[in-house]
Amino acid sequence: MKITVTDAQVDIKVMVFEGNLETNTSPEAEQKINSLIETGVKNILINFEKLNYISSAGLRVLLATAKKLKTKQGMLCIIGLNETVQEIFEMSGFIAIFNVFDSESEAIKHF
Amino acid sequence: MEFDTFKEEQAIIDQAEVFLADGQKQDCLPAYQTLLNEYKKLLKTSRRLVRMSDRSEQKLKITEDALSKANKRMEQELNVGREIQMSMLPSTFPPFPEHDEFSIYAQLHPAREVGGDLYDFFFTAENWLCFSVGDVSGKGVPAALFMTVTKAMVKSRASDDLSPASIITHANEELSTDNVSSMFITFFLCLLNIKTGEMLYTNAGHNPPYIKRRDGSIETLNKRHGPVMGAMEGIAYKEDKNRLYQGDMIFLFTDGVTEAMDEAENLFGEASLLDLLKSGDNQTPDELVNATFKAVKNFENGTPQSDDITVLALKYLKPLQESIIHSMDLILKNRLYEIDRMNNRFNEFAGKHAIPLKISRTMGMIFDELLNNIISYAFLDESEHEIEVKVELSGEDMVITLTDDGIPFNPFQKEAPDTKLSIEDREIGGLGILLVRQMMDKVSYQRKIDKNVISLVKTITH
Numbered sequence: 001m002k003i004t005v006t007d008a009q010v011d012i013k014v015m016v017f018e019g020n021l022e023t024n025t026s027p028e029a030e031q032k033i034n035s036l037i038e039t040g041v042k043n044i045l046i047n048f049e050k051l052n053y054i055s056s057a058g059l060r061v062l063l064a065t066a067k068k069l070k071t072k073q074g075m076l077c078i079i080g081l082n083e084t085v086q087e088i089f090e091m092s093g094f095i096a097i098f099n100v101f102d103s104e105s106e107a108i109k110h111f
Numbered sequence: 112m113e114f115d116t117f118k119e120e121q122a123i124i125d126q127a128e129v130f131l132a133d134g135q136k137q138d139c140l141p142a143y144q145t146l147l148n149e150y151k152k153l154l155k156t157s158r159r160l161v162r163m164s165d166r167s168e169q170k171l172k173i174t175e176d177a178l179s180k181a182n183k184r185m186e187q188e189l190n191v192g193r194e195i196q197m198s199m200l201p202s203t204f205p206p207f208p209e210h211d212e213f214s215i216y217a218q219l220h221p222a223r224e225v226g227g228d229l230y231d232f233f234f235t236a237e238n239w240l241c242f243s244v245g246d247v248s249g250k251g252v253p254a255a256l257f258m259t260v261t262k263a264m265v266k267s268r269a270s271d272d273l274s275p276a277s278i279i280t281h282a283n284e285e286l287s288t289d290n291v292s293s294m295f296i297t298f299f300l301c302l303l304n305i306k307t308g309e310m311l312y313t314n315a316g317h318n319p320p321y322i323k324r325r326d327g328s329i330e331t332l333n334k335r336h337g338p339v340m341g342a343m344e345g346i347a348y349k350e351d352k353n354r355l356y357q358g359d360m361i362f363l364f365t366d367g368v369t370e371a372m373d374e375a376e377n378l379f380g381e382a383s384l385l386d387l388l389k390s391g392d393n394q395t396p397d398e399l400v401n402a403t404f405k406a407v408k409n410f411e412n413g414t415p416q417s418d419d420i421t422v423l424a425l426k427y428l429k430p431l432q433e434s435i436i437h438s439m440d441l442i443l444k445n446r447l448y449e450i451d452r453m454n455n456r457f458n459e460f461a462g463k464h465a466i467p468l469k470i471s472r473t474m475g476m477i478f479d480e481l482l483n484n485i486i487s488y489a490f491l492d493e494s495e496h497e498i499e500v501k502v503e504l505s506g507e508d509m510v511i512t513l514t515d516d517g518i519p520f521n522p523f524q525k526e527a528p529d530t531k532l533s534i535e536d537r538e539i540g541g542l543g544i545l546l547v548r549q550m551m552d553k554v555s556y557q558r559k560i561d562k563n564v565i566s567l568v569k570t571i572t573h
Contacts, residue, residue: 020454022479023447053472055479056543084472091549092542 001025003032008104012043012111018050021058030061034068042074043111045104049080054088066098075099077107120154188252192225195255196419199262201232204397212305215242216396217423218404220367220416227254227296228365228419229262235269238306244421245298246317246365248339257294261286261340265300275300275313276336276350283315283348286341295341299363306506308355308427313348315340318366323388325358355427362388362399367420371407379410396424437464437504445486445496445515453478453500464504470571473550474511480543481513481522481565489517489563504571511567520563521556523548 001019008014013036021029036044044065048054054062066076077099081089089095101107127147197219204216217230227247235241245261247254264282272278279300286296297317303310312332316339322330337348355361364384371379387406393399400422407420439460443449454475461471482498490496499514522544548554553568 020475020479022476023450023483053476053479055476055483056546057479057483059542082472083469084476087473087550088476088546091546 001028003029005032005036008045008108011041012045012108013041014045014047014104016047016050020052020054021061022053022055023057026057026061029058030064033061033065037065037068037072042069042072044069044074044076045107045111046076046078047080047104048078048082048085051080051082051085053084056092059088059092059094062094062098075111077101077110079104079107117154117157120150124151124154189224192252192255193221195252195259196221196225196227196229199259200230206232207234210305212429213240213303213425213427214396215423215425216400217421218400219419219421220404221419222367222416224250225252225255226250226367226419227258227294228367228421229258230363230421230423231262231266232423233266233269235302236273238304239273240303240305241266241269241300242303242363242423242425243298243300244317244320244363244365244423245296245340246367246419246421247294247296249292249294253292254294257292257296257341261296261298265298269302273302273311274350275302275311276348279313279315279337279340279348280346283337283340283346284344287344287346290341295339297339297365301361301363303355303425303427305429308357308359308429308431310353310355310361311350312353313337313350315348318364318369320361320363321385321388322353322355323360323362325356327389327391329385329388357428357430358426360396360399360424360426363421363423364403365419365421367416367418368403368407368422370418371411371420372414372417373410373412374414379407383410396426399424439502441500443482443498443500445490445498445517447483447486449486449498450479450482453482457502460502466504466509466571470509470569477511477547477550477567480547484522484544485513485515485517485520485563485565488522489515489520491518507570507572509569509571511569513563513565513567515563516561517563519558521558522565523554523556 001017001021004016004018006014006016015033015036017029019025033044046062062076062078069076079101081100086095089098089100099107099110101110124147131144131147200217200219206215215232217232219228219230221228227249229245229247230243232240232242243265245258247258247261249257261282264285265278268278268281272281279298296315298315299312299317299320300315301310301312313336314332314334315337316335319331319333319335322332324330332351332353334351336350337346369379369381369384383406384403387393387403388399393402403422404420437460439456441453441456443453457474457478458471460466461474478500485498496516501512501514503510547567551567552570553566555566557564557566
């Protein structure tokens, strides 16, 4: 899985995940996210436009990330869900837990 | 004092006796004496006859009362018998409006005295329709009850058995054991796969049904696979195969049709029935069944029906589909990195057979969840095991089977929480399986001796 990190604004990092967030790729994703947080990042915008699907392993990472950022008075926002990922979020009830938006601009307003 | 019908006659005798006692009439005495004796005998007999007649009349009255009561009871019994019989029959038509693969219609006209005919149809497994007709040997409430029991035995066995021979064999065993009545039932059972038109059937002493093919030709399903049911235990019934193609109609009936009689006691007969079937009219099951009853009624011409008449017709409507099955088979090692290989292979397969992208993505998640579970929990050791994954695509249905030789492990069962995991981790673990359940149309687990087998079904609508 490919992960690209860019800056949206001064204190918001955008992470684009390309591929699948699942059993084998979640550890890597979690590592990357954690190293960002260690450098002081509080706000992360995850863009799933290029993500095929997410499994429960990936959901676990997202949940852990959201919690970590909250303790640092920051937050996690997510955009770019495709039909499958949207369905997974809805069926798991995570759509209510995470901050999901339709566009980057909308998400940024929320931070 | 007993009333005497013969007062006058008695008076004559009294007078004669006085006359004879008079000594002056001595010479005519013997003749008169004889006459008098005969007359007295006659009178005695007459009196006795009158007394007997009175008693008879009384007895007759008692018998008439009893008969009237018995008659009323019998009428009730007939009604009860008929109610039992008719309430057991599926009578909603069309019974499966959502199924356009076939059309079915049936009717039963009971005789005045319930004759114990039956018909039945129901789905057993997915896509398998079970239908039947039967004819119990006795009459009245006992026959109706016997019919009810047979129907229940067959249906119960059929819920878990796709072989007519096996169903009939087991049902017969139940019926025959402790069957103290001398009743038995002729029975014809058919299982039809509505997706393919394949048919399996067993005939237990019943009159053979007909198949009218689309081109108009008539086939008789002549084979008999065993004796009537209920008569003897320990019978192993057989079965035969056949196939219905689009436009074919199968026609089941009881001998009430062919043995219907007119005033001159002629029988309706097989020939008349065949003529009716051969005629170009009556293209739908409803039309054919109704036409049969009409023809029989016309033939009977008012003669009361002596036996139940039952007719069931089913027309197969599904066009032949390429039942070509596309499939792929993959053997994986029980290592997490193998999940990638699974997804790559599946995506390849999906591309080849135009499986929508949404489905491949979903399957990516499904494979990740299930393989993760199996690899993590089905094996107690670190050694290499094999996991076999099979994907079969048939028409609109995709069936995925995962087989492994690990410990008995059913990921769909609520497992005991791993206390080493934090609360979030535990909940999410169960969540994965929940997602699998919700995204697939059907999921199931079976332990086959030494293997775990997980089956998933997804109907793909393009």
